Amino acid sequence: xxxxxxxxxxxxxxxxxxxxxxxxxxxxxxxxxxxxxxxxxxxxxxxxxxxxxxxxxxxxxxxxxxxxxxxxxxxxxxxxxx
Numbered sequence: 001x002x003x004x005x006x007x008x009x010x011x012x013x014x015x016x017x018x019x020x021x022x023x024x025x026x027x028x029x030x031x032x033x034x035x036x037x038x039x040x041x042x043x044x045x046x047x048x049x050x051x052x053x054x055x056x057x058x059x060x061x062x063x064x065x066x067x068x069x070x071x072x073x074x075x076x077x078x079x080x081x082x
Contacts, residue, residue, distance in 0.1 A: 002036055002059065003041075003059045005033070005035055006033035006043045007045065008033075010033040011034075012071060014074040014077065016073070017044065018073060026047065026048060028045065029045050029046070030069070030073065031045070041060065042061070042063065043058065
């Protein structure tokens with residue numbers, strides 16, 4: 001449930017976060033947000049909109065370097081949209 005909480009109530013996200021490392025899989029999304037108990041977590045997931053599917057493959061307390069990585073990816077996406 002914590003991963004769902006983070007994805008639903010994210011405070012920072014990047015879709016995609018970085019290119020995939022596994023051929024044939026989607027580029028992963030990264031989320032930073034609160035767990036049910038308020039702990040700040042990082043969650044990585046593969047999102048397949050055509051299947052209406054989200055596969056979470058990583059969740060742990062948010063680390064500063066991951067927050068920075070997701071922030072950087074988000075900023076890069078915003079610059080592309082301008």
